[in-house]
Amino acid sequence: MTSITLYSPTIFTFSETDKVDRERSIEFINSLETHFLKGVDITIDLSNTIDAYAETTLVLFAQIHSMRCRNRTKKKQNHIQIIYPTQDSNPNGYALFISTGLHSALEASSEEDIIALTTRNNFYQSGNSDRFDDMVLSNWEMILREEISIEQQFLLHQGVSEAILNVKNHAYITKQSLCNKIGKGRWWQCSWYQRSKRTFVFLVYDMGCGILGSYSKENLTDTECLREAMTEGYTRYNNRKRGKGSENIKQVISQNVETERLTVYTDNLIYLFQYNDGIASDRCVTSQVLAPINGTLVVWTLTLLEDE
Template sequence: MATRTVIRAPEELCIYSNLTRTETLNFLNKIDSKLLILQELIIVDLSSVKLATAAASLLLFAVINRAQLLLEDTNIVRFRLPNKTVNSEGHRYIVKTGLSRALQSGTISKLEELKNDEQYFQSSAEPNIHLFSTIEMLQSKANLNDEQLLLLSSGISEAMLNVSHHAYEHTDFASHVKTIGKRWWQCAWFDHLTDSTVFIIYDLGVGIFKSFTNFQKPTSPIYELEVMRTAFTLGKTRFGTPERGKGSEDIKAPIHSMYAKRERLLVYSGRAEYTFTSDSEVAQTDYNPEFIPGTLVQWELSPIREKSDD
């Protein structure tokens, strides 16, 4: 029997915090290197995880699922999961959310089952098809009005199309696209406690900076942040044509609307972080020392509810 390398997860999987981002990304990079570069058999030990936030969980799903699909081998990775009795917090984050099931969905047919069962974690390379099932799943639980639903669906649609149009447009990704398509990974749910809808989409493509600058390398942190801000400015587009460049407005539209009372857009790409909330007229950009491959976009929306006549 072949020996497997054990990769132990940190107790907190989180990229939102400066305190946990480095350790989380190092863990993910180690998995990616072992699977895709060294092509070693591994065991990912999640048994001691106490916290796994949504974005970090999605990155873990993406890194592992990409390797499973590209190598066409679900046996390359096995998992040690948190025991419900010994580690109830970890069990809640890893097992109850459906993350453990997603991590073991290493074939197209199993990914299709995630969609059919309306799991939080899903993956697709077909924006025109997957948008409708995603919106239908969210709407069945969130019960948004027509205007709210239109804003959210327009943002999600644009994010999915961005993956299809931009994320993998480089020769480095030719065999990737041929094998598994222009794929993204997503996490979506409605939180009854906070009455909020959350949607996160992540691709492992070239990232916003390279896509927007025609594959240049950042010369400084300031330049990388400037490109991130420009990418989310009305009328700005990597194609340089005036009829394009409206997509970023669709992504931002749910944030400053009359249809939601609390909204937040969060984007990670490369070392740039972009935050746009309903509390501010101006987006905030921050530079992180850690590199996040591809692009992650996250919305959190709490809709204004119409008062009942009762």
């Protein structure tokens, strides 16, 4: 079997304001999939990355974990090896990949390893339909550990739970074969709370068909379709009575925060909702990347109001 070494970019980001590094980051992740499908042995060299963001590292975790899951179903398996930054030669990169626990997530090769990430309260975790209730409980326990009001705890939990429920119910409606290999309704998440700034961050990613692939377009343009799909009261089933993550997230925003940002990456589109000083706004833009990420990535960042 042939082999290849793939090098992560020095700056690992999806930021639209840094188009060169964004393009390199997406190309790197997509190249992992391309060479995996070709049956090539892959060495993933992360040693030169000095700056990486949660968005990109979560998608990297998902990509590598997905390859490990699918590898187990192949008669002739790919050999997957990862080279990490060292503390001496790249202290910033070492802190990003080792000190954060990302290393443990990237090396998780079995469902037992994945469950252990949750047990050990790793920032990076993954769940599927079979473990949905356990993950909901784990997320609730994570929120309960923080010194915020009961109302804030409940609404954060509601928004997070509905976000992963949306993945479970809708993300893989046209990808049953993939589900059979990685686990039905598989998602990957990353979350933390920065107490000094009262800032809560939650990211969830799936490798499904994308929002446009699971939501009825009704003769709308792609940007109009995504904006409607993210509008309060709508779901991918066009049923106003069904809840969904964006509705409950916006409920949290309007009642309990100073500032907020909700960003959704899907297909080649980016949806952005912002709340600041009592004013809410949203927009949907077409990303100019040559190759979009697969699936859907949701990034939710909020600064909670002080308790009265």
